[in-house]
Amino acid sequence: MKDWREDKTFFRATIALPVIWFFIFFVIPMAIVWAYSVGENVGPVDVAITGTFANYAKAFAPEVLKVMGDSIWLAALTTLICLVVAFPVALAMTFADDKQKTWLLLLIMLPFWTNLLIRTYALIAVMRTSGVINTGLEGLHGLLMTVGLPLGSFEPLPLLYNKFAVVVGLVYVHLPFMVLPLYAALDRLDKSLIEASLDLGAGHLETIRRVIVPLAAPGIAAGLVITFIPALGAYLTPDLLGGPDDLMIASLIERQFKRANDWPFGAALSFILMYITLLFFAVRAFLERKGGKVGAH
Amino acid sequence: MSDRDTIIRVEEVTKRYGKVTAVDRVTLEIPRGEFFALLGPSGCGKTTLLRMLAGFEMPTEGKIFIDGVDMSSIPPNKRPVNMVFQSYAVFPHMTVFENVAYGLKFDNVPKSEQYGRVMAALADVKLDHLAERKPDQMSGGQRQRVALARALVKKPKVLLLDEPLSALDAKLREAMRFELAELQDKVGITFVMVTHDQDEALAMACRCAVMDRGKLMQTATPSNLYEFPANKFVADFIGSVNLFEGTLQVDLPDHAIVHSEELGGQIYFDHGVSGASGEKMWVGIRPEKIELLKREEGSNPPTPEDAPPGCNVAAGTIRQISYLGSESIYEIDLINDRRMQVSRPNLSRWDQEDFTWGDDVWLRWHGDSPVLLQS
Numbered sequence: 270m271k272d273w274r275e276d277k278t279f280f281r282a283t284i285a286l287p288v289i290w291f292f293i294f295f296v297i298p299m300a301i302v303w304a305y306s307v308g309e310n311v312g313p314v315d316v317a318i319t320g321t322f323a324n325y326a327k328a329f330a331p332e333v334l335k336v337m338g339d340s341i342w343l344a345a346l347t348t349l350i351c352l353v354v355a356f357p358v359a360l361a362m363t364f365a366d367d368k369q370k371t372w373l374l375l376l377i378m379l380p381f382w383t384n385l386l387i388r389t390y391a392l393i394a395v396m397r398t399s400g401v402i403n404t405g406l407e408g409l410h411g412l413l414m415t416v417g418l419p420l421g422s423f424e425p426l427p428l429l430y431n432k433f434a435v436v437v438g439l440v441y442v443h444l445p446f447m448v449l450p451l452y453a454a455l456d457r458l459d460k461s462l463i464e465a466s467l468d469l470g471a472g473h474l475e476t477i478r479r480v481i482v483p484l485a486a487p488g489i490a491a492g493l494v495i496t497f498i499p500a501l502g503a504y505l506t507p508d509l510l511g512g513p514d515d516l517m518i519a520s521l522i523e524r525q526f527k528r529a530n531d532w533p534f535g536a537a538l539s540f541i542l543m544y545i546t547l548l549f550f551a552v553r554a555f556l557e558r559k560g561g562k563v564g565a566h
Numbered sequence: 567m568s569d570r571d572t573i574i575r576v577e578e579v580t581k582r583y584g585k586v587t588a589v590d591r592v593t594l595e596i597p598r599g600e601f602f603a604l605l606g607p608s609g610c611g612k613t614t615l616l617r618m619l620a621g622f623e624m625p626t627e628g629k630i631f632i633d634g635v636d637m638s639s640i641p642p643n644k645r646p647v648n649m650v651f652q653s654y655a656v657f658p659h660m661t662v663f664e665n666v667a668y669g670l671k672f673d674n675v676p677k678s679e680q681y682g683r684v685m686a687a688l689a690d691v692k693l694d695h696l697a698e699r700k701p702d703q704m705s706g707g708q709r710q711r712v713a714l715a716r717a718l719v720k721k722p723k724v725l726l727l728d729e730p731l732s733a734l735d736a737k738l739r740e741a742m743r744f745e746l747a748e749l750q751d752k753v754g755i756t757f758v759m760v761t762h763d764q765d766e767a768l769a770m771a772c773r774c775a776v777m778d779r780g781k782l783m784q785t786a787t788p789s790n791l792y793e794f795p796a797n798k799f800v801a802d803f804i805g806s807v808n809l810f811e812g813t814l815q816v817d818l819p820d821h822a823i824v825h826s827e828e829l830g831g832q833i834y835f836d837h838g839v840s841g842a843s844g845e846k847m848w849v850g851i852r853p854e855k856i857e858l859l860k861r862e863e864g865s866n867p868p869t870p871e872d873a874p875p876g877c878n879v880a881a882g883t884i885r886q887i888s889y890l891g892s893e894s895i896y897e898i899d900l901i902n903d904r905r906m907q908v909s910r911p912n913l914s915r916w917d918q919e920d921f922t923w924g925d926d927v928w929l930r931w932h933g934d935s936p937v938l939l940q941s
Contacts (some may be wrong), residue, residue, distance in 0.1 A: 464622055465655035467642040469716065470672030479668075481661045 296400035303323040306536035314362055316532055333521070333538075340518040341545075343432065343507070344500040347439040351447035352489070354440070359451035360481070363458070377448050385442065389509050396428040396510075403428070414499050430512035438506040444495040454488020455481070487557060496547050518542055572634075573598040573723060573756045574619065579628035581614050581780075588614040590780035591628070596724075596773075601750045601757045603771035607803070608762055611780040613825030616726050616760045620649045643672070648717035649726040652733070654709045656701045662688065664711050665699040666934050687719035690746050690749065707738050718753060725750075727759040731766055743769050764804050768792065776800050792852075797940040801850040808851045808906045809939075813933045814841045821933070823877065824849055830902045833871070834877035848939040853909040855935035858896065861926040872933045880929045882906065884921055898927060 273279050306325070308318040327333065362373045380388060395401045403425040410423045428434060458481065466476040482489070504519035509516070518538065525535030576594040580587065589611040604612040606864045617623045618630060621642035623825045631639045632646060648669070657665050675683065687693040691711035701709055710730065717725055730746065731739045747770050750757045750934045761767050766787040776783040776791065776799070784796040795801035798809065812826035812833060822835040826845065833849050840848055859868055861881060870878045885905070886897035894917075896908045908929060912918050921927065 307768075353809055372820055459653060459655065461651045461653050461655040462657060464620075464642070465649070465657070465713075465716075466668070467622075468620060468649045469669030469720065470643045471668075472672075475672070480657060484657075 286523050288367055301492075302536045302539055304536075305532050306540050308533045308536075310531060310533060313530070324533045325535055325541070328537060336516050336521050337518055337541075339432075339516070340501055343435055343439065343515075343517060344497050344503075346436055347443060347500045348434065348447070348493055348497045350440045352445060352492065355444060355447035355451050355492065359448050359455050360477075362448075362452050363456045374452075375444050380442075385505055388442070389438060389505055392441060393429065393509065396434060396437070398425045398429070400428070401428070410530075429510060430515075432511065432515050434510040435515050435517070436509045438510040439500050439503055442503070442506055443496045443500050446499065447492045450488050450492040450495055451485065454485040454491070458484055490553055490556045494549055497549060501545065502542055524554075571598050572596065573600075573632065573760070575631040575922075576615070576619075577629045577631070579615070579618065579630060581611070581618060582624060582626045587780050589618070589625075589689070592777075592780075592782045594775060594782065594785065596758065599754055599756055600772045601770060602746065603767035603774040604715050604758065604760045604777060605764060605767040605774045606762065606777035609779075610777040611763075612760045612777050613728060615777070616649075616728055616758065620647060620726055621757065640808070646723040648720050648722040648724075649725055649728065650710070650713045650730055652728040652730075654706075654713040654733075656709045656712045656716070659699050660701075661697065661698045662693060662699050662704075665712050666716045666719050667703070669716060673720060683719055689713045690718060690753070705842040706733055707742070708906075710734070710742075711730060718755070722755060724756045724758055727757060729761055730759060730934075731761070736768070739766075746770060747932050761923075768804070776803060778803070793937075795850065795937060795939060797849050798850070801937065801939050806853050806907055808853065808856075811848045812847060812849055814839070814843055814845050814847055817841060817843050822938075823874075824936075824938070828902070828904050829880055830900065830904075831880055832874075832877040833936050834873035834933050835936060835938070836872055836895070839938045841938065850939050851887075851931060851936045851937045853895065853907040853920070854893075854911075855931055856906070856908045856909055857930045858908055858921060859928040859930060860921075861928045863926070866871070866929055868928050870930060870933070878931050878933065878935075880906070882927055882929060884923055884925045884927060887923060889918055891925075894921075896921065896927075898929065 271360040304318050305316055305320065307320050308316045309321060309323070311317045362370060365373055368480060386391060393400070397403070397566070406426065407423050410420060414420055425492055462484065463476055466480045471479065502519050503517060504523060508520050521533050522538045522542070525531045569733055572595050574594070574596040576592055579580055579589055579592050581589040592615060606612045613788070614623060618625055619632070621637065621640065637645060657668065660668065663684055666687055667680050670680050676779045685694055685697065691714050693708065693711050693715060696704070696708065698851070701712065704712070731742055734742060743766065743901065752898060759767070759771065765814045768791070769876060771788060773785060773787055774787040774791055778799050783801045784791060786794070791800060791804050795804060802809065810826040810828045810833070812824035816823040817839065819838045821837065823838045824833045824835070826833055826849065867876070867879045867881070880900055882898040882900045884896050885899050888895040891912070893909050893911045896910065898906045898908060900906060906929060910917070
């Protein structure tokens, strides 16, 4: 009997369904969107595929470039904050015992299983003018007034509908994307390397800088890319938490398909977003090949 | 009370993890310059004790002094000790040179001096030609040398070695035993080694501490551990031993006799022992200290050379033989089905043919062969 691994019929039978699925639900829609991106509006609902690059050219208009620049900047800031917050969390998790690890991982994963809309509205409830934070501050303010501090009247902090709110929301949503790859990389790290560093006279910070970070570099690179890409394409969070000036690229795309009714331009923007994403994947692959010599055995 | 020549003093140290006591009131002194081994089966607490010396674990009770300084509040990176880890823990992202130079940065050794010291340490472990290699291009034995050089270059007061030979193959292990002992002689640093391998400990160490279930069983030179074990555990753990339970019958200053049901006879000691008459005790006899003689059907037992007739002899039949080249080990069933082990050196090229399976034999031993053991 032939080994099933060499049996071509078996291979085709198992691969057929995913390939068909991938084709119908990914390749064809993408092709349609791409076709739209080189088309023109000829009526309220009709698009003629004319092969024009005018839609792509429109993306270089200053106001569109600003949105793209803002998107990249906000996503980059989000990624950086995620790294700074997630690194100690992931490191601490690797030192927990096995039972605690399961619970900590569950806590990190839990938001994933909650609807994004619910989480975002919860964040609004916390941050709005009459929200948890401002109410708490007002209470504190009142208390300080009664003990005689001359503070003046209470001004609620403008926490919502600005770039601050967008970054807070993006960090909140994307933190697990950073924690998990970092945790995976740090957990694989031989703990005796850390002990060896301490034993040789290095302090904790020196050990992190000279041993842990270099060895976790592939995990850090993975975390940066995996966090940055969805943050760059984030739609709901900036849309709900940002103000009118804090548009990100996904909201701009949405507007083309809906309010502006300019499907060709929306399609072109979608592809530009995808090209940027692919660029970052390429950067990651490059970094990995460079880092692979160090990290892997 | 601290002796100038004591480098490590462990005082009544206990380490508990929750309800588990890993190290139980251990007191120990290690003189400067000694090659000391902590020996015991896995889970006996030897590694925990070593990690407490390094500072990775803190004693629950008791104190550790290194060179007279209380280590209670001193973290690992400030202790005058360095460790060679079981997994070697060589930094994979650094070259051999960078690995060895790593620890010098924190000792404020000037850059100009670093190069010389690193190369000298690498020369000590015969790796100076591989300074620019990355660890993943090296064998396990070479990585261990890197770990050794990396620790020794800091000139620690004590070098800690955690199962240093366990990951090496048999031939290399043998060679490294001598090399480590020579290296220790050369650098003159106190070595404290943890091992579960009694041969390793006996071959390399000046003195060994045998541990079992967190407790220190005996601290002695290798030959004293083997010839004068303090208790049943040590006798059994170090080498092979035939153990018999018996009752002390005669207890005089110059000799003693223990009667053992198990053996079906008397065991004569040519020296006095400490114990009360009628007390139950354990007697151990090493396999190589027993003589094998042919036994004819219905013959009388041979007379012991230095014991009263009827003592220190037993009758049996050979059941198993392990021929090991330099010696043969015979498993012998006594008349009462108790099994004994006897080893016999093959001094001539024909000695192994003297006895074969099923032979009836007498076992005989001298009055100074048996040792009395506490259980």
